[in-house]
Amino acid sequence: MTDFAISQSMPARQSSPVLKALRRNRFAWIGIGLLAMIVLVAIFAPLIAPYDPLKQNILHRLSPPSADFWFGTDSYGRDVLSRLLYGARISLSIGFLSVLIAMVVGSALGILAGYIGGVFDQIVMGIVDVMLSFPTLLLGLMVAAMLGASFENLIIAIAITETAPFARVARAPTIAMKRRDFVEAGKSLGYTPVHIMRVHILPNILSDIVVVASLWMASAIRTEASLAFIGLGVLPPTATWGGMIREGFENILSAWWLVVFPSLAILLTVLALNILGDALRDAIDPKTRSQG
Amino acid sequence: MIGYVIRRLLLAIPTLLAMLTMVFILVRLVPGDAAVAMLGDRASAQTLQNLRAQLGLDQPITVQYVRFITDMLSGDFGRSMTSGRTVLEEVALVLPYTLELALAAMLIGTLLGIPLGVVAAVRRNRWPDYVSRVLSLVGLSFPGFVSGILMLLAFAVWLQWLPVMSRASSDPLSHLRSLALPALNLGLIMTAYIARVTRSSMLDVLGEDYIRTARAKGVRPSKLVMRHALGNALIPIVTVVGLYFGTLIGNSVLTEIVFTRPGLGKLILGALQSRDYTLLQGLMVVFATFVILVNTATDLIYALVDPRVSYAQ
Numbered sequence: 001m002t003d004f005a006i007s008q009s010m011p012a013r014q015s016s017p018v019l020k021a022l023r024r025n026r027f028a029w030i031g032i033g034l035l036a037m038i039v040l041v042a043i044f045a046p047l048i049a050p051y052d053p054l055k056q057n058i059l060h061r062l063s064p065p066s067a068d069f070w071f072g073t074d075s076y077g078r079d080v081l082s083r084l085l086y087g088a089r090i091s092l093s094i095g096f097l098s099v100l101i102a103m104v105v106g107s108a109l110g111i112l113a114g115y116i117g118g119v120f121d122q123i124v125m126g127i128v129d130v131m132l133s134f135p136t137l138l139l140g141l142m143v144a145a146m147l148g149a150s151f152e153n154l155i156i157a158i159a160i161t162e163t164a165p166f167a168r169v170a171r172a173p174t175i176a177m178k179r180r181d182f183v184e185a186g187k188s189l190g191y192t193p194v195h196i197m198r199v200h201i202l203p204n205i206l207s208d209i210v211v212v213a214s215l216w217m218a219s220a221i222r223t224e225a226s227l228a229f230i231g232l233g234v235l236p237p238t239a240t241w242g243g244m245i246r247e248g249f250e251n252i253l254s255a256w257w258l259v260v261f262p263s264l265a266i267l268l269t270v271l272a273l274n275i276l277g278d279a280l281r282d283a284i285d286p287k288t289r290s291q292g
Numbered sequence: 293m294i295g296y297v298i299r300r301l302l303l304a305i306p307t308l309l310a311m312l313t314m315v316f317i318l319v320r321l322v323p324g325d326a327a328v329a330m331l332g333d334r335a336s337a338q339t340l341q342n343l344r345a346q347l348g349l350d351q352p353i354t355v356q357y358v359r360f361i362t363d364m365l366s367g368d369f370g371r372s373m374t375s376g377r378t379v380l381e382e383v384a385l386v387l388p389y390t391l392e393l394a395l396a397a398m399l400i401g402t403l404l405g406i407p408l409g410v411v412a413a414v415r416r417n418r419w420p421d422y423v424s425r426v427l428s429l430v431g432l433s434f435p436g437f438v439s440g441i442l443m444l445l446a447f448a449v450w451l452q453w454l455p456v457m458s459r460a461s462s463d464p465l466s467h468l469r470s471l472a473l474p475a476l477n478l479g480l481i482m483t484a485y486i487a488r489v490t491r492s493s494m495l496d497v498l499g500e501d502y503i504r505t506a507r508a509k510g511v512r513p514s515k516l517v518m519r520h521a522l523g524n525a526l527i528p529i530v531t532v533v534g535l536y537f538g539t540l541i542g543n544s545v546l547t548e549i550v551f552t553r554p555g556l557g558k559l560i561l562g563a564l565q566s567r568d569y570t571l572l573q574g575l576m577v578v579f580a581t582f583v584i585l586v587n588t589a590t591d592l593i594y595a596l597v598d599p600r601v602s603y604a605q
Contacts, residue, residue, distance in 0.1 A: 229437050
């Protein structure tokens with residue numbers, strides 16, 4: 001009975017108009033389609049890849065794109081297409097996991113800061129402001145350089161650079177939410193603060209967080225590729241897009257395919273995520289939604 | 293007003309302190325410690341001990357922290373382990389190259405980005421808007437080094453219009469030629485960003501009542517857009533461009549590496565490759581201080597330009 005009363009006074013979840021707006025947005029479908037394709041390619045890389053991404057073949061080194069090697073081969077004679085397909089796994093998993101960590105930690109901090117307020121809020125937001133004052137790439141570069149480049153450390157490094165924006169995004173609506181009737185009602189019913197934050201506040205600010213997540217995953221993939229290009233990526237011979245460009249850059253005058261294909265792969269992935277993030281933002285923002 | 297400026301400047305101090313603390317912690321995340329990381333596992337115990345003493349790593353952590361903060365606040369950012377020069381000297385040597393690049397990029401970004409954004413906003417949901425939005429979305433999706441490499445390939449390798457390597461030269465024309473590609477690379481990314489901010493800022497302003505009133509009073513459309521709307525839309529644009537500064541620095545690092553151009557990017561790369569942790573730490577502090585200062589300045593400019601910002605609290 002009490003639960004019923006509270007759910008009545010809670011704002012309706014925004015999912016249905018959002019989904020409707022998203023369905024109408026043609027851009028969104030391009031983004032979703034592209035992303036789905038890239039994710040599928042990453043999952044099924046072992047089935048699709050024509051060759052072993054690590055197999056060296058000196059006879060075929062630096063051969064241009066052909067019927068046998070669609071995207072050519074690199075200076076060790078490895079198949080560029082196969083390496084690209086496997087590289088998608090690294091880019092996507094580092095991007096996804098780092099944003100997941102940043103999202104969970106950042107939103108938790110933001111909600112706590114907004115809900116508790118006072119000195120705690122000031123300290124957390126002070127730290128957040130400092131983190132935002134480091135350029136993402138440079139902070140990631142420092143952390144990766146200090147920890148040493150590895151799959152796990154890169155996830156940590158990139159997650160650290162992206163925690164602050166989530167805290168920002170989660171905090172503001174929490175403060176607004178705190179004063180709403182349904183939160184007051186929950187309090188007077190004796191729910192614990194954790195329960196209120198988890199059940200009453202989190203679902204209502206989740207859509208904002210998801211938009212930020214898709215945009216920051218684009219940024220995470222860009223950062224990973226940039227770090228790999230600088231030489232702070234997952235160690236060779238593992239195929240990563242940024243690392244492939246780094247290796248191919250030495251032969252840029254003679255073998256364009258070594259840099260062009262991984263570049264397009266990165267661009268396509270980041271673009272897909274950005275399109276999706278934009279469409280989600282438009283769908284959630286009532287101002288743009290009503291105007292189409 | 294002066295009170296506001298002072299308050300805003302004072303606010304930068306805890307931010308700076310917190311930043312220094314973070315850098316301090318970050319450097320101590322190095323597995324083992326900085327001495328092992330710099331000399332490698334095979335260094336003798338004595339050499340390691342000497343380097344630790346030199347870096348102050350043999351002191352208790354609180355002593356290290358206090359020394360670090362006082363050094364940094366007094367402007368002593370440390371010395372490069374490889375060249376022996378101070379961090380500030382190292383930065384001063386290459387800063388002109390990076391500033392030149394960043395300014396050229398800002399110029400290109402503003403000259404192309406603002407008109408593109410204005411046109412998109414005025415022709416909302418028609419083809420100029422779509423073209424401008426697609427272009428800026430693509431531009432924003434490029435990591436700085438990817439667009440740089442593709443441009444290098446197109447203009448320097450295939451068309452051979454411009455040099456592959458960008459070198460400083462006393463001849464102004466060849467100097468400009470070597471600046472062209474890196475600046476264009478950074479500038480186009482920035483154009484994408486500015487166009488997008490301009491569009492949304494213009495859309496906000498164009499929806500305001502006073503614009504409708506002006507239109508009803510028969511103000512010419514061109515004057516309406518340029519004077520009445522753009523004038524006010526510029527305020528958020530300035531702020532966002534100021535906040536973009538950090539990203540610009542990050543992208544110029546990548547651009548400099550791609551075009552083998554001297555500058556902060558090469559300096560960082562060199563420090564990374566030679567495991568010069570004191571230089572890296574110093575560079576980190578210099579960068580973050582720079583960004584904090586620019587952010588503070590942006591806030592102040594915002595307050596000066598926009599009469600609606602209240603200085604009272």
